[in-house]
Amino acid sequence: MLPGGCDIHAAFDSPTGLIYPAMDTGNLTLRTNSTAHEILVDPKTGRARGVAFVDSVTHKSLEAKAKVVVVGASTLESARLLLLSKSPQHPNGIGNSSDHVGHNFCEHLMGPGVTGLVKELVGKEHGIEDGRPGGFYVPRFRNLSDKQPGFLRGYGFEGNSGKSIFPDSTDRPGFGKQYKKEVRDYAGAFINMGGFGEVLPRYENAVSIDPDVKDAWGIPVLKFDYKFGDNEKKMAEDMAVTAKEMFEAAGIEVIGVDKELLTEGWSIHELGTSRMGSDPKTSVLNQFQQSHDVKNLFVVDGSSHVNASCQNPTWTIMALAWRSCDHLADELKKGNL
Amino acid sequence: MTRREMLGATAAALVLPLLEARPLAALTRYNFAARVFTPAEFALVDELSDIIIPTDEVSPGAREARVAGEIDRRLADALDPEQVKRWKDGLRAVEDLSREMNGTTFLKSTPEQRVAVLTKMASTEDETPGSRRRRRANPSSSIGGFYRQLKGATTRAYYTSKIGIHNDQHYKGNVFQTGEYAGLDPT
Known part of the structure; x- marks a missing residue:
């Protein structure tokens, strides 16, 4: 694959293979320059009701309403967003009743x-x-x-x-x-x-919200407790x-x-901060990358991987996302969401 | 001609008469308006690069391949302003070393004295086997660090030039073949 995508759209990249076709349906609105910092919760039902974000050009705080929230910010940013989304219904961060969000970080x-x-x-x-x-x-x-x-x-x-x-x-x-x-x-x-x-x-390899440091938008950053x-x-x-x-x-x-190992984080395939599993006590997402706690919340990136294996993860991430979308479409049709 | 090129050319014209014959020839032959290096710095890089990769029986050297110009271009386009500073500091350190060893500037030293300065700079080079798979850490501001930077930039510019690729390496690339496969070397 060429860095920056293939100009004649001969090779797969997200714009060519996914985003343009989605735009062609007329059902996609793409909002760039938008930094999400909280998944909003309906206080009555505890379900996700949308996303709060900052327009990174105007610095205005805005909200988007949603029937379903699908997070795909990549492993670290998705964990950060979930952990930042604290509410009376989800005091540990949304989808985090298991206390596993941010944990089992691997690469x-x-x-x-x-x-x-x-x-x-x-x-x-x-x-x-x-x-x-x-x-x-x-x-x-x-x-x-x-x-x-x-x-x-x-x-x-x-x-x-x-x-x-x-x-x-x-x-x-x-x-x-x-x-x-x-x-x-x-x-x-x-x-x-x-x-x-x-x-x-390993559970003890984890990311969490830094109590002191904030990014350019005033959003708390992640803190790493991660060692080989x-x-x-x-x-x-x-x-x-x-x-x-x-x-x-x-x-x-x-x-x-x-003989030396390259340092922690070098190999860039961050995975596992919202792991998938059948037991809501020890995992964050089900087999469709759907939150155990919040049925209209999905995380469709490397967060769900239970281990890193020794292969590059992108194809697996894409295959799982595809399956999640099929499931989501089914559930919407059945009126379950 | 942009304003910057004009300024560069004017500055070059002012300093050129002060330089020695050989680097002067290098500058005038290519009519090169450096964007980052002063004419004196350009002449120094031009000479250093040509000592690192000289002309031999197979191919022309770094000067002919306009390596100094390519290094100047890359630095002018660099996003990190520290890079330019490292080069200017490094070149000053070469002049300091030359004055210390030869009692005069690098370009006024004899060819043997110039090689002696580079040999001294190279003496810190890491020759330990086993480090090929790793990119070396950021070059430090030491003279050895600058030597690695200079050598790296010289080889990068030379072996991506037409002279480096074709005259020296005899690169064949993807040769278009029709009919029967002619083997690894179809020429």
Whole structure:
């Protein structure tokens, strides 16, 4: 996918695939520059009755009325919005009778990996290999049929190799003619791969409303209590050791092993702050990402994921959102909402 | 010509006679009105980049590829004003080091003395294997930090230039092939 979307609408992106078609129905009003800060509650029924927001251009406070409120602000902002929406009916924040909103925050684990040199490729002329599909992927293999002593769950490897338009050898040491020759000779002779693992969901890994700090609109921001645990550290150790073993078995000269974990939050796939489940005491949303507490409230983003697994989450988020919308449409037709 | 370009050109015209023959040639040959660098700074970047990536038997070097101009363009378009300051501070530090080591400015030093200054700057370079997969942290204001910045910007500009891509790397890219697949190297 191209950053910023595909100009000729050949590839999927939200405007092309979803927003323009929705506008074509005539039933969509898109209100940009609107920062929502509270889901409003009907004091009689306890149900959601709309959203309070600030127009970010005029700074005016406004309200939108709604039969159903669907939140899709992404994991962190959705949790923030729910937690900010306190009312006598929902003193912990809307949809939060379980005290699980903001908790079980999880994401992915990156950092450990290996770099190798394929000696046979040093000094080779450029071919047309840049035209190949790029990169390779080793799917998860830990804790499937085996049982690792050190950690639960697993990780995959993502890697790349081959010549590209910009040489991958520019960090050869030194400068001058020797440097220039080495960049030329070593271009495309490297191969590297790194682990992409699961951070376990744990109740104590949580986001909450910061009592002191507010954003530009005067809305309280999130505070993070989030740390990798022993499972993540053991998994990271295994990533580095296993990556090295694989390269050595393939006859690749290992020239570098990264062992360090990239810091918490680096891998950007934030998930799990309003987890899905069948028990309203230990989960926030049902299987349709509908609030257990407030039937006309849905959260359709990564918030509902009960764990991060070791894959990129976007397709799962989209598939679940689609299912939620089907359910919502059914329920509206049946008059249940 | 915009007002800024005119100012740059005028400033260049005023300072040019003060510069040495070689960097002067570089400036006049490309008729380049720097937007961020002063003519003296531009001449210094031009020379430093050409020492890092010189002409060899395969391809022309950084000067021919107009690397200094590309660095100036990128800095002029940069959103972070700190970047320009880091470069100006770094270039001043190169001149300070040159005066300390050679008793004169970088461009008035002999070619050997210039290489000695760069060698000194490069001595802090991290050559530990295993760091390839990570982008190095923000360059510090130290001379070693500026060396990494200078080398990074030089390689980035050079290997994205026509000279770098074609003359040096012999990049073939996606070659349009009809009929039977001609293999990895269809030329």
